[in-house]
Structure formats: structure tokens, C-alpha cells
Amino acid sequence: ELKVEQNPLFLSMQEGKNYTIYCNYSTTSDRLYWYRQDPGKSLESLFVLLSNGAVKQEGRLMASLDTKARLSTLHITAAVHDLSATYFCAVDMNYGGSQGNLIFGKGTKLSVKP
Amino acid sequence: SQTIHQWPATLVQPVGSPLSLECTVEGTSNPNLYWYRQAAGRGLQLLFYSVGIGQISSEVPQNLSASRPQDRQFILSSKKLLLSDSGFYLCAWSMTGAGEAFFGQGTRLTVV
Numbered sequence: 001e002l003k004v005e006q007n008p009l010f011l012s013m014q015e016g017k018n019y020t021i022y023c024n025y026s027t028t029s030d031r032l033y034w035y036r037q038d039p040g041k042s043l044e045s046l047f048v049l050l051s052n053g054a055v056k057q058e059g060r061l062m063a064s065l066d067t068k069a070r071l072s073t074l075h076i077t078a079a080v081h082d083l084s085a086t087y088f089c090a091v092d093m094n095y096g097g098s099q100g101n102l103i104f105g106k107g108t109k110l111s112v113k114p
Numbered sequence: 115s116q117t118i119h120q121w122p123a124t125l126v127q128p129v130g131s132p133l134s135l136e137c138t139v140e141g142t143s144n145p146n147l148y149w150y151r152q153a154a155g156r157g158l159q160l161l162f163y164s165v166g167i168g169q170i171s172s173e174v175p176q177n178l179s180a181s182r183p184q185d186r187q188f189i190l191s192s193k194k195l196l197l198s199d200s201g202f203y204l205c206a207w208s209m210t211g212a213g214e215a216f217f218g219q220g221t222r223l224t225v226v
Binding site for chain 2: 033035040041042043044045048088090101102103104105106107
């Protein structure tokens with residue numbers, strides 16, 4: 001059974017600081033996705049990581065994937081209040097198959113304070 | 115471009131009443147379709163997925179059912195709602211063979 005674990009689950013940061021969210025998964029997969037969810041809203045796709053060593057950056061967020069370690073990181077640089085949200089990683093449990101069933105981590109609730 | 119529509123946005127239903135949530139996708143054909151549920155303060159749980167018309171797979175035993183009467187239409191139903199069915203329901207689609215899922219706006223269901 002594929003398990004996806006995120007940590008931390010809650011993160012309170014000060015503006016301007018850096019931090020990293022970790023996503024570990026338990027079985028082989030080369031496809032990992034990061035999503036953002038604002039309170040009461042749906043999920044917005046942030047990053048698609050499709051190979052070992054993949055690195056994607058958008059603004060103050062950078063995501064990477066190490067398939068050998070079964071680990072993805074989401075690094076936050078110089079946090080600002082607008083980044084406050086819940087961040088989910090998701091792993092494709094049917095890699096190579098006909099459907100892309102995603103298994104989600106429990107999410108990291110990020111709060112950026114002045 | 116592809117878009118996904120999900121309705122209603124909010125729903126309050128009494129225990130024992132039926133449920134029908136609808137989701138449609140535009141701008142693509144033969145998508146994979148998914149229903150997820152998110153309980154308050156928790157992660158997402160995959161309920162159903164479909165790779166084609168009439169093809170439904172269930173991930174967890176539950177009080178709900180799903181149907182796909184048309185290529186780009188996915189419906190979540192229940193004959194009799196339970197209190198435990200309350201939650202945020204999200205419909206999503208992906209391309210066949212691809213994992214990235216795109217989500218609808220969600221339906222917040224409260225069973226009272």
C-alpha cells in the first residue's frame with residue numbers, strides 16, 4: 001500500500017524566513033505533484049515532477065524530487081503572507097498504468113506571520 | 115483549454131435524503147475522472163475513479179456511488195445520506211496515462 005507522509009503538518013513562519021516541507025512516499029514512483037489549497041477552496045496545481053532530480057521553481061517556491069530516496073521537498077524562500085495556505089504532495093500510485101490515481105499526503109498548513 | 119465544472123458549491127441535506135453531485139469537463143475527450151472527499155482539516159481521500167463511460171472503480175466501501183453516463187460527465191450519488199457523509203467533495207480530471215489532476219471548485223456538503 002502506497003503511503004505518503006508530509007512533515008511538518010503545521011508550520012508557522014515569519015515573513016522573510018526560509019523553510020522546507022518534506023514529502024516521503026513508500027513505494028516506487030517517478031511522478032509527484034504539489035498542490036496548494038486556500039481555506040475553503042479547491043486545489044491548485046503548483047508543480048509536476050516527473051523524473052529523478054527534477055527541480056521546478058515558481059516565485060518563492062521550489063520543488064525537487066529524489067526518487068531513489070522517495071523524497072520530495074518544497075522549499076520556501078523569504079516567505080510572504082500570501083503564501084499562507086495548505087500544501088499537499090501527491091504521488092501517482094498507478095505509474096505506467098492507464099489511470100493516474102493520486103495518493104495525497106495529509107497536507108502542511110503554512111501560516112506566514114509578519 | 116480545458117475546464118471543469120462542479121455543482122452545487124454548497125449543499126445542506128437532512129439525514130436520509132438522497133444526493134446527486136454533478137461534474138462536467140470541457141475541452142478534452144476521454145478524460146480520467148475522479149471523486150475525492152476531504153473531511154474537515156484532513157487530507158484527500160479518493161472515492162471513485164473512471165477511465166471511461168460506464169467504468170467506475172471504487173476505492174473505499176461507503177454509502178456513495180458514482181456513475182459516468184457520458185464521456186465528460188461524472189455523478190456522485192447516495193440514496194440515503196448519513197451524518198458521516200459531510201465533507202468537501204472534489205471532482206477532478208486527468209489525461210489518460212498522466213497523473214496530474216485538475217480539480218473542480220468543490221461542493222461543501224453538510225448533512226444535518
